[in-house]
């Protein structure tokens with residue numbers, strides 16, 4: 001079993017690590033065809049309350065780097081395992097797993113959990129992080145021809161009367177997801193949902209770049225779907241899809257997602273993205289069967 005020790009990385013090592021890290025972020029963006037987020041990553045580190053870069057040592061031999069940051073969010077302490085790399089010649093000797101244990105130790109007393117971003121296209125990361133529960137996952141689909149809706153299903157813009165109750169339900173559902181995932185307390189989750197959703201949709205139904213639809217079947221509203229077109233070039237996002245209780249299991253979730261594809265294509269996007277919480281297995285299955293592929297994962301372990 002690997003037994004690693006650590007010391008703070010020196011200035012030269014920090015420079016080397018930063019270059020390796022930025023190269024990896026760029027490579028990941030190219031592989032998943034997502035925008036490069038090197039600047040955001042560097043800024044997050046600068047803004048952290050605490051940031052450490054540890055040199056991982058096997059005896060006297062340096063074998064890798066572990067970068068950890070802590071910051072305050074929604075009144076709670078968050079620890080992020082920002083980067084872990086084991087140098088090529090020293091891989092597959094259990095050092096990655098040992099470094100996860102070191103991250104956990106470091107977080108103890110600082111935060112109840114450690115979160116990390118994982119690349120779903122990298123077999124090494126998927127093996128190393130397989131026991132770290134999935135908090136949420138981004139998924140993307142390359143759109144083809146404009147799909148048609150199933151017979152008997154139509155879609156129209158959500159009415160002003162429908163918006164109020166939908167918004168209340170949307171906020172409650174979003175907040176509940178954070179709680180179900182063990183990420184936030186109820187109060188923190190409610191605050192986060194109100195802040196984030198309020199920022200996204202400041203003018204309600206009239207917010208530019210957003211389309212909110214009601215899906216209708218048998219003359220009744222059966223589902224709703226919220227699509228945003230202005231986050232990334234050529235990409236629209238599904239921010240929320242809900243099938244009414246009593247109408248689930250009848251294919252209306254799939255129909256709503258096809259309506260979102262129509263909306264994205266009409267807005268000039270060729271990719272549709274979404275974020276799904278890890279506990280939501282039904283939704284995960286639906287997106288997978290519709291051809292969405294995971295592009296990034298947020299995983300969280302308790303310490």
Ligand SMILES: CC(C)(COP(=O)(O)OP(=O)(O)OC[C@H]1O[C@@H](n2cnc3c(N)ncnc32)[C@H](O)[C@@H]1OP(=O)(O)O)[C@@H](O)C(=O)NCCC(=O)NCCS
Nearest residue numbers: 083084085086091092093094095096097123124125127128
């Ligand atoms: C991911 C990484 C840190 C793993 O380090 P490592 O020291 O090789 O990992 P370990 O030896 O501890 O292996 C952990 C598990 O992953 C498996 N694994 C490691 N590399 C693998 C690969 N390329 N393919 C499949 N499984 C792999 C091991 O077999 C082991 O499984 P086990 O627990 O069932 O025995 C290393 O590959 C790396 O530095 N990659 C580049 C940087 C990176 O992607 N970092 C993660 C982002 S923070």
